[in-house]
Amino acid sequence: MIAPAPMPKAPLPDTRSPFVTAPLPGGLVAAIRPLDPAAPWVAAWEALGARALVANPFYEASYALAAAPAFGAGVRMLLVADRPPEEPGARLLAAWPHRRVARRWGLPLPVLMGWTHGYAPLGIPLLDGEDPAAALAALLAAPQALGEPPRLLLQNAPADGPFRVLLDDAGVRQDAYWAHDRGLLDAAGLDPAARGAYLDHLSGNRRRRLRRARRRLDADGPVAFTMLADPAGFPAALNAHIALEAASWKGRAGTALAQRPEEAALLRAAVAALAERGRVRIARLHRGDTILASMVLPLAGRDAFVLKVAHDDTDPAVATGVQLVHRLTEAVLATSGIDRIDSCAPPDFELATLFWTERRAIAHRLIESGRDPLFPLAARLERGRERVARLRLRLRERRAKG
Template sequence: MIAASDSLAIAAPPLQPVSAPAGLGAVAAYWVPAARWEEARADWDELAAAAAEPNVFLAPGFALAARGAVASAGLGALLVTRDGLLIGLVAGRFHLLRSVFSLWTHDYAPYGMPLVRPDEAGAVIGALVSFLADQGVAALETPLLDAGPVADALEALAASHPTFVLDAHRRAVLTEAPPPLSKEHRRLARRLGEQGRLETVSTATGYALPAAVDAFLTLEAEGWKGRRGTALAATPATRAFFEGAVADLVPRGAAQIDMLLLDGRPVAAGLVLTAGARAWYLKTAYDEAFARFSPGLLLSRAIGASAIAAEGVRLVDSCAIPGHPMIERIWPGRMELTTRFIAVAEGRAGVRYRAALACRRGFAAAKGLAKRLLRR
């Protein structure tokens, strides 16, 4: 744990969580810039394993690797302790001239849940708001959160702090085995099998990780993401992120690369991450030479069936955009995700909060327009 004298120490108010006995003891909070996150690794690992709402994107191995591949200006984490025990880690960024603090999500982390011990959501959110008030921040943005203790604490906060819902949508998930493939997709699977020997392999069952990493990066780079320049192999930073994250998580059983091989040639590949009772189907790629057989869909259905059947897993998140034309046909479950924009100060919305909200809504509208134009 980083000592208070070595970081920005924030004395939190005498907060109590939702229920005892976890609420006994003094709460304190410390801001740790992203450049110093490694120093908190031991306590961070333990908290990630104990969190009431797991988030693999804040597993140290993933977050430390991602830090160098995405925008990191103003990035850090608020570490919240009770009598020296780490009870919460809230990663996020200051932006809009430090008027807004946003929980950390990015292109490779479509889930914003902070790491919080059971029964401590109220204490951690209270410490966060106190810290932000001391820093003169006007608004807290909480992107892509689902229902649970943290969302409940934010709803309680909304009773006295102006809150605007920037976005709410439903994402495809699995909470049980996916339905069987349609007649047409079974026909495509047979036709693909007629092209050669078809098999599914995984790093979880002994397939070599370096070969799987190279195969995934090659498939992605040769597809539409490569043409757009958004493939992981497109820059040294994003390639290093992917290689570093899987190298850390795979040996821990928190990640695996599954592939569909045809005569030993990869025709589809997918990355699955796991933390606690949840799995995330984060990345997928396929060989466009076999697109007529829908290898990506066939592998996605197989990955979902395997992931939800894994011991202890109760939900598999597709990480897909709303209305995704492939995954929503084969994964029937839905999870509500909400992005809130919360005033740090109590009472009526102040001028700085209203100005920040206007900027944020304008940015969202411009981003949405750009995506629609790219799809044309």
């Protein structure tokens, strides 16, 4: 599931040196580095992800490096560290995968654009949770020190919460685009009684429909819900997930993983990397060995993120995807292993909002980095770009409706 804003076309490769380093105030160092699994600072990158102010598993080292072969063309890392990142013992304070785009608005007005794609729907940089204000200040100062464009475009970043507060406190000019809310399950801090009452918002009619669908699904044999955590079972589970997706509408539309080998390889590599650290689950509905619905959930601490969903759609009346989310919600409310699940879904996507009452505010955010006399122009151009894109979406929807 991804946010609705159109993803940019990959820019031409940056032919400049991928290794640039510059000093920052306070004895810190800013650096541009390529996405390189052999880089000596990968372990420091992983450590930063574990203590980040706001969790973002898609920007952590193991996941980002797994995604690089499929989606990483032109992507660079903007790093802030206490010393050059290649030196032994270097500690990273900030990490942001991005592309340098020379003509975002049809003018020679370059921008550093955060890296997002269909498998990375959250674009918040990793900031050291021990001193996030200093980490953000250094990240914002880094482009000027490195001779990079003085404007950053963060795609699908949280529009509220601690990162937004930190950004507002920094006093930099900023503007937001494609603002929307997406479904969120947030059980953190709920006592047992509140957890038990969480689904009370469902109407009586909705409850009857869910019971009727569950009975219809169980008519051919009892259906179980499981949350797979054993890495030994992940390869077979992913095979089943990919096959299930290929047999659904995605296969008929030509968008299934089985028809996109690079993306299937990304999913396998990312899950394998996450599994090494116990950072992924696969939620499943199954009748014996037959998988009826499957959901891949990367984890960051006690937060989970919906990465991929597949379900059997041969009988729409049983709504296996809906039943999977329902039972997942019940399981999370009954246990203490996961506190939050970010649906990573477009706004008004019913499967994400039917059961989950909380919302996560998301927006693309243009941020001034250093002194930028052209920032007002860039902000106006980005606003115009959004208006044109929204108009095209409305026209496409009208044509689809006939």
